[in-house]
Amino acid sequence: MGTVYSKSEKAYLERIGNRIRELRTEGDLSQEKLAFACDLDRTYIGSVERGERNISVINLRKIAKALKIKVSVLLNIEE
């Protein structure tokens, strides 16, 4: 990641990634299947799940739609 994030920002991105992984595995989806469902690259999904991406709302919306939940539900985590 080019931009420098604070420790708490990095932790927030990791919580988002963990949340997406948790929801994906609950839905028995592989990273490939999730990536295909939301028209994003499989390696991008992997980097998001590892908390390496300051993900945009449009990509969050794509992932949430593919996981069949609302973005606000996906982001209902510790901030």
Added chain:
Amino acid sequence: MGTVYSKSEKAYLERIGNRIRELRTEGDLSQEKLAFACDLDRTYIGSVERGERNISVINLRKIAKALKIKVSVLLNIEE
């Protein structure tokens, strides 16, 4: 915006912008005061409110903190 967004994606970004403006004005904050509170540029806040930015979660988190609400509450809008 470099990237091309679908009509529904643009509408989503506009709803986010309107939501931020609504919350900001409810809190009697000017764009300048909100920008200062979240360490972002005033013109950036203006472009987000006009729906011109595919805003990242870290910037959303900064804005939500300055508005004293959760990101998930801020994003509790039509998707």
